[in-house]
Amino acid sequence: MSFPVSLCLNIPFDTYKQASIAEKTLSPDPILKQGQSQIDYSINDTTLNINVQAIDDRVVRVTVNNLLENLKTVIECFEEFDTSI
Secondary structure (H helix, E strand, O other), X not given: OOOOEEEEEEEEOOOHHHHHHHHHHHOOOOOOOEOOEEEEXXXXXXXXXXXXXXXXXXXXXXXXXXXXXXXXXXXXXXXXXXXXX
């Protein structure tokens, strides 16, 4: 399905392993607006690239807000539990 609105996020990490862990952690999360949005993940070197597509800007905003909250938790776990990743 083609969506008219999209937003690309490029999140830099210190290592490829951190980017990979973040991708594997975020990708299983269910999309809030099933059928109204789509999230694609890829990694380029140490950068996690996230492409959010949706039917309108409001759905993109809701999807990205949820995604950023989950990403914040992942990053806090990196900081709290393992600095060698």
